[in-house]
Amino acid sequence: MEGLADVHLRRLLTAQGNFDWVVSEFVRVVDRPYPERVFHTLCPELLQGGRTASGTPVRVQLLGNHLESMAINAQRAVALGSYGIDINFGCPSKTVNRSMGGAVLLKEPDTLYRVVSAVRAALPKSVVVSAKMRLGFDDTALMLDNASAIEAAGADELTVHARTRLQGYAPPAHWDELGRIRAHIKIPLIANGDICSIDDYHRCVAAAGTVDVMLGRGAIRQPTLANQIRANQATTTSWSTISPLLQSFWQEISLVLPPRDCVGRVKQWVNYLRQLHPEAETLWRSIREEKNAQTLQALLAATTHQVFPYEP
Ligand SMILES: Cc1cc2nc3c(=O)[nH]c(=O)nc-3n(C[C@H](O)[C@H](O)[C@H](O)COP(=O)(O)O)c2cc1C
Missing domain, CATH: 1.20.225 (Bacteriocin As-48; Chain A)
Known part of the structure; x- marks a missing residue:
């Protein structure tokens, strides 16, 4: 999470246990390959085997639409030790969207397909490629097309923040929409948005039809939330x-x-x-x-x- 879950918080949160993997802050890709230091600045864990101090793998997140550049930077991040590549199609920032990165691409399923295809083709099959999207830009009209485009392009996993870009971060998250996506694609679906307690987790799982979730602000507020979910115990972090x-x-x-x-x-x-x-x-x-x-x-x-x- 840009400006929030940086290397320091990632270290502290993953040390609490039970995170399968974490994502770096996004690397905003333009029309050129980046030198190593760019990746090391946003993902210093690459200097220690691509894992946090407690051993949790870190996946570099790329944001952009320049096909060649996304592909080359994905190769570089992986060569430097990233545990796969995550592609950001969810960022709501006006600045980022103006330069055709993040959630604005949810208006163009074909572009999602091309970006994911370019990154997928640049990496060996053994390297995980995931994408993160929202339910849509203004509405959910293209939600299933976007999910299908990402799957058809060869992504291994899809994380969905259960809000449109227009909905920003305002509650509630629309977990029931995730259930529609789950029924539409075959790749693993990771549910995200407002999972802040074990009760939220169970309600989200029931609505979305997937047991895999991404924790965001919930883990910032409760660093042991992943443990609670794994142990199925509701004990607010003391x-x-x-x-x-x-x-x-x-x-x-x-x-x-x-x-x-x-x-x-x-x-x-x-x-x-x-x-x-x-x-x-x-x-x-x-x-x-x-x-x-x-x-x-x-x-x-x-x-x-x-x-x-x-x-x-
Ligand atoms: C300050 C902040 C920075 C974020 N940065 C990123 C980011 O770099 N990449 C990303 O995929 N999502 C980012 N997000 C979105 C979160 O990953 C998550 O999708 C969203 O907050 C909803 O989940 P939550 O309710 O569990 O926090 C950010 C959210 C916040 C609040």
């Missing part, structure tokens, strides 16, 4: 689990990011956490206006009475 993760997050990012960015990243995560955890709401109130990294670190440490050195 604050005593989350608080050390926040500390660890701070420690890690403060080694590599400028202080101002560290402050922003921690606030961003706490803002998600406070939707579920009263302790995060309290913390949020104390850090919301804070701009100073040292003060914010002290406030964070106070939430668990842990102290660690700040080295900008």
Whole structure:
């Protein structure tokens, strides 16, 4: 998730266990092959065998429509160690859509077919190619055509965020539409959108007719959500689990990011956490206006009475 589930959060979340694989932030492909450093910047796990520290495979996500360039960059990412390639047909950003990338391509099933075909043809069959789409751009009229195009082009898996681009991120996610896609294609379908609890998981599975799901913001709010789903146990991630993760997050990012960015990243995560955890709401109130990294670190440490050195 761009600007959110970066290498640091991917490390922390996958360390909680039970993620089969994760996706990198998207690499926006234009009309040229990228040097290694572009892939290493967005997916530093490539420097450690394409896995997070806890061993979860990471799949590089590409976004774009330039056939040759998508193919070459897919080959490069795989040569660098990516666990397959995921293609983004879901990004709602106006800037991205204006340059004909992301969800805007859902208006053109033929283009989806060509993009996926180009990437598929560039890689050995043993390398997984997946695509991620929404239900449509403005509406679901082309939903089944888009899913069919992606399947016919040779994708191995399809993840669907159960909203149109017009629906943005607003609840609810329309899991029942996923059931229509499930009945229409044969490749594995991965359901996505608003799966934030074990109850959501069961309702989504019942509506979508697939047991495979992609967790997004639900796992940001509850880092052990994948464990709950695997164990079929509804136990909200406790604050005593989350608080050390926040500390660890701070420690890690403060080694590599400028202080101002560290402050922003921690606030961003706490803002998600406070939707579920009263302790995060309290913390949020104390850090919301804070701009100073040292003060914010002290406030964070106070939430668990842990102290660690700040080295900008
Ligand atoms: C801040 C943010 C960044 C995102 N970046 C990406 C991305 O780079 N690639 C992608 O496929 N989806 C991205 N998404 C969409 C999520 O992967 C997911 O499809 C969406 O949030 C719905 O699932 P959820 O309700 O479980 O979060 C992003 C979502 C958010 C909120």
